[in-house]
Amino acid sequence: MRVLFASTRGSGHFHPLIPLIDACTARGDDVLVVAPPALESLLATRKQPYRIGGEPPQEEIARAMTSVLALSPDDGVSMMVTEVFGRLGIAAMLPALEAACRDWRPDLVVHEAYEFASVVAAERHGIPRLRVAVSAARFTRPTDTLLAPVFAPYGTGIVERLLATPYLTRLPASLDPSSYAVTHRYHETLRPGVLTDRWGGAEEPLVHLTLGTEAGALPTAAALYRALVEAVSELPVRVLLTTGHLVEPADLGPLPPHVHVEQWVPQADVLRSAALVVSHGGSGTVFGALAAGVPLVCVPLFADQPVNALLVADAGAGKAVTPTGGPEDEPAMLGADDVRAIHAATELVLKEPSYRVRAERLADEMRSTATVAELLDTLAP
Incomplete structure (x- = not known):
């Protein structure tokens, strides 16, 4: 199987994809990661092939982020979703994701919850998708109500199909009930190392x-x-x-x-x-x-x-x-x-x-x- 993974620029948005990328690699799938330039140094340390997409003009990002920080928390989130992840993010990343869907021909697109260009590209090429939670469903689901104008230039019914996309989350149901139609919960199997003593043998908590x-x-x-x-x-x-x-x-x-x-x-x-x-x-x-x-x-x-x-x-x-x-x-x-x-x-x-x-x-x-x-x-x- 060919699996294309897509992320926005923040490492906190990319990290939830890593266990899925590694599991696909381990079972022999062909994997391709498409991400913005800010993640190139991280992707270069990993073994999976990757492509780097575009990024919005710096002056537009700077203007948007200045507004986000000056707004109330709720209004700041709205602007971040619609402008930074939405309008600017889709325009910057869509050419690379369109090209990947066209010439690499993935069987599946797996995207973190706020990477929207891959949604448009997969829609255009008829490729099924999985959506990976970055935040709690209690936070993400209300932000989805902001997306109709974001996707309007790219077709009709995209938001409805996004909401029907299987939603993958690491949070347990008792903590974060999900209102998504199809929700799957999973966990990572970690093997932590021993933390080196930095306190001269002290044993306080x-x-x-x-x-x-x-x-x-x-x-x-x-x-x-x-x-x-x-x-x-x-x-x-x-x-x-x-x-x-x-x-x-x-x-x-x-x-x-x-x-x-x-x-x-x-x-x-x-x-x-x-x-x-x-x-x-x-x-x-x-x-x-x-x-x-x-x-x-x-x-x-x-x-x-x-x-x-x-x-x-x-x-x-x-x-x-x-x-x-x-x-x-x-x-x-x-x-x-x-x-x-x-x-x-x-x-x-x-x-x-x-x-x-x-x-x-x-x-x-x-x-x-x-x-x-x-x-x-x-x-x-």
């Missing part, structure tokens, strides 16, 4: 601080990291802060001795040892923590993070701390009240066993779903 891949690129990222460190610095814990490749540990200034900073550590290795994750509530971090049975303190900043934080809190698998913000001209900041609230939430989740128990129950539920290989054998035999 390990707290992992992270802002993921997208929030870590914000201009205010260093200040956000410092605020998170301040929130947990007086607790009897070991701290591992991962900053991503755009922030140097030295940018954070002097840190307490029990706080260790690295740009990147394999998430599965950290979660194997972690007692708690304090994060922005990004989907990749939330999925990973819950799959490992680790509770969270979520401090949502934008996009799907408020929904993820709410799901975690409602499930009793952690706490949500909605930021009140820093200065008005720097909305993506944490103020003194936020730091105190994060400290209190972290202390509570570490002390109260029920949060860990509920996270572990969700992990058990996730492990009861199909493996990636089993899912592919069902949907793409």
